[in-house]
Amino acid sequence: RKEVEQDPGPFNVPEGATVAFNCTYSNSASQSFFWYRQDCRKEPKLLMSVYSSGNEDGRFTAQLNRASQYISLLIRDSKLSDSATYLCVVGGSQGNLIFGKGTKLSVKP
Amino acid sequence: NAGVMQNPRHLVRRRGQEARLRCSPMKGHSHVYWYRQLPEEGLKFMVYLQKENIIDESGMPKERFSAEFPKEGPSILRIQQVVRGDSAAYFCASSRNGPLNTEAFFGQGTRLTVV
Numbered sequence: 498r499k500e501v502e503q504d505p506g507p508f509n510v511p512e513g514a515t516v517a518f519n520c521t522y523s524n525s526a527s528q529s530f531f532w533y534r535q536d537c538r539k540e541p542k543l544l545m546s547v548y549s550s551g552n553e554d555g556r557f558t559a560q561l562n563r564a565s566q567y568i569s570l571l572i573r574d575s576k577l578s579d580s581a582t583y584l585c586v587v588g589g590s591q592g593n594l595i596f597g598k599g600t601k602l603s604v605k606p
Numbered sequence: 607n608a609g610v611m612q613n614p615r616h617l618v619r620r621r622g623q624e625a626r627l628r629c630s631p632m633k634g635h636s637h638v639y640w641y642r643q644l645p646e647e648g649l650k651f652m653v654y655l656q657k658e659n660i661i662d663e664s665g666m667p668k669e670r671f672s673a674e675f676p677k678e679g680p681s682i683l684r685i686q687q688v689v690r691g692d693s694a695a696y697f698c699a700s701s702r703n704g705p706l707n708t709e710a711f712f713g714q715g716t717r718l719t720v721v
Contacts, residue, residue: 584648589662593639593654596648
């Protein structure tokens with residue numbers, strides 16, 4: 498099982514749609530979880546941290562299920578500017594960050 | 607408050623030459639991470655350093671690659687005798703704290719092309 502596994506994508510959705518990304522991780526001892534976004538040929542940028550209680554930031558909601566080792570990201574009311582690759586990231590046992598391969602989102606007018 | 611600074615942004619090397627990639631972390635950050643990204647691929651962890659210490663180098667190739675983060679100055683990723691397969695984007699990230707709080711900020715990357 499890969500350390501961090503994501504939906505392969507790509508997701509092509511119309512503006513205004515709600516889209517959900519899923520991610521699973523293999524190390525049950527992982528303590529920190531994040532979603533990053535990466536635009537084409539740019540650096541990854543932190544979108545949001547993911548907490549056990551779930552957290553919301555505007556149109557974005559992240560959930561963590563430790564029992565299932567599962568992380569999700571929900572984007573409501575998609576905008577054209579949301580088009581990017583979304584990276585699921587898990588803190589490794591020695592403090593490094595382990596990235597999933599990413600899921601590409603394309604929001605169409 | 608400058609972010610993570612990487613230089614050069616683009617680097618071209620001939621096969622067999624050495625490549626040196628520099629990374630200055632954000633102010634107040636003492637943890638540095640290097641990642642490699644091949645075209646259309648995800649980010650692969652290479653090495654995690656704190657000042658003067660290598661904490662985890664499990665992602666570093668056994669030969670030709672080395673990294674340091676001296677007490678003064680930027681972190682350096684060094685690739686000796688580069689080969690075509692080393693062509694990639696190399697990203698550096700920094701964070702204020704280490705394990706359990708690894709919210710990290712990335713530099714714009716160095717794009718290495720080996721010709």
